[in-house]
Each structure stands twice: as C-alpha cells, then as structure tokens.
Amino acid sequence: xxxxxxxxxxxxEVRCCHCPNALxxxxxxxxxxxxxxxxxxxxxxxxECGTLAMNYYSKLWQxxxxxxxxxxLWRQLKTMKWHGFGHRSDDPKAGDLALFCxxxxxxxxNMSMSGDDSFNETSxxxxxxxxxxxxxxxxxxxxxxxxxxxxxxxxxxGFMVGKDRYKLHLAEASDTVEKSSCNNHQAINQANVVQHKxxxxxxxxxxxx
Numbered sequence: 001x002x003x004x005x006x007x008x009x010x011x012x013e014v015r016c017c018h019c020p021n022a023l024x025x026x027x028x029x030x031x032x033x034x035x036x037x038x039x040x041x042x043x044x045x046x047x048e049c050g051t052l053a054m055n056y057y058s059k060l061w062q063x064x065x066x067x068x069x070x071x072x073l074w075r076q077l078k079t080m081k082w083h084g085f086g087h088r089s090d091d092p093k094a095g096d097l098a099l100f101c102x103x104x105x106x107x108x109x110n111m112s113m114s115g116d117d118s119f120n121e122t123s124x125x126x127x128x129x130x131x132x133x134x135x136x137x138x139x140x141x142x143x144x145x146x147x148x149x150x151x152x153x154x155x156x157x158g159f160m161v162g163k164d165r166y167k168l169h170l171a172e173a174s175d176t177v178e179k180s181s182c183n184n185h186q187a188i189n190q191a192n193v194v195q196h197k198x199x200x201x202x203x204x205x206x207x208x209x
Contacts, residue, residue: 001029004057006038008064076153097157104129104208130209137202144199159205166200 003010016028038060045051065072080086083097105111105127144150156162161169 135204139203141200
C-alpha cells in the first residue's frame with residue numbers, strides 16, 4: 001500500500017480485517033492513502049507559496065529517492081527490461097531506451113515502398129512527417145558541486161541528449177539574443193537571462209504531430 005506522508009512516500013504492507021462482518025479487502029485497503037498531516041501541509045504550501053499539487057508531489061518523491069536510491073536503480077532496471085535488455089550482454093546505445101512510435105511512417109518498419117506504395121504526387125501526403133517544438137525555460141539544472149560523484153544512468157539512452165553531445169553543441173553553437181515583438185514576453189525574457197551558475201537553462205523538445 002502506498003501511504004503518502006509529509007516525510008516521504010511510504011510503501012508499507014498492510015493486512016485487512018478478516019472478521020465475519022468486515023468489509024471486503026478492496027474497500028478496506030485502497031491502493032493509495034494520504035495522511036492528514038500531508039494534506040494540511042499541502043494546503044499551507046498552496047496558500048502561502050502557491051505550490052501546485054504536481055510540484056508538491058514531486059518534492060515528496062525527491063525526498064523519498066534521496067533516502068532510498070535503490071528505487072532509482074530499480075526503475076532503471078525495469079526500463080532496460082521493457083526495451084529488451086534484461087537478458088542481453090550488450091549495452092543499450094543512444095536512443096535505445098526511448099519509446100518507439102508506431103504511428104510515424106518509417107520505411108522498412110511499418111510501411112512498404114514497393115509497388116503501389118512508391119512515392120508520387122497523389123500519395124505523398126501519406127508519408128509526410130509533421131513535428132511540433134516546445135520549450136520549458138523553468139527546467140533549470142545547476143552545475144554539480146562534485147562532478148566526479150555524478151552517476152549517469154541513462155546518458156542519452158532515452159529521449160534526452162547525452163552530456164557529451166550536449167557539450168559539443170554548446171561549444172559550436174553561437175548564442176543569439178532573440179528579440180521579442182511582444183511587450184514583456186515572459187518566455188523570451190527568461191530565455192535571455194544570463195545565468196552562469198546553470199549547466200542548462202531549460203529543455204527543448206520535438207515531437208511528431
């Protein structure tokens with residue numbers, strides 16, 4: 001049973017009552033329970049600090065993972081197993097732990113280029129890729145105090161770019177200040193802020209649409 005308290009997220013074994021007039025086990029033991037202490041603490045944080053429920057729950061998980069790092073390793077092992085690396089000696093390469101998109105047209109995988117499926121003007125719309133781009137300039141990452149103690153479990157193996165490719169991009173890319181045509185555009189203003197203490201100032205993503 002998952003019991004969420006102010007201290008952290010607890011995973012405890014709870015036994016239900018087997019008395020003759022007791023309720024059924026699914027009613028006695030819900031999958032998740034919140035203590036009154038964590039509910040009162042969230043209400044106070046939300047009232048005084050404007051903390052969202054998602055951010056508050058993320059804070060509790062961070063507190064839990066810092067005390068129990070084996071949960072992070074277990075999640076990494078499950079991810080590798082889901083992608084077929086549970087009983088293989090070779091290590092996953094870049095992007096091998098990312099989810100495969102079956103909807104995108106990919107020659108040789110989910111579409112055939114022979115016969116009537118060849119490219120032409122009338123059927124080219126079936127093979128058109130559409131992409132959307134977005135960024136989050138609040139997902140900041142500080143420079144680590146002890147870089148030699150940092151352990152990268154999925155360095156470029158999933159959806160995020162690897163640290164070496166990221167540093168190579170920073171060395172080659174030129175930083176240009178984007179001028180906004182709007183008055184006090186918050187996203188552009190925040191992206192243009194110079195912050196030398198940050199290793200990354202946000203996350204940019206591209207997804208198929």
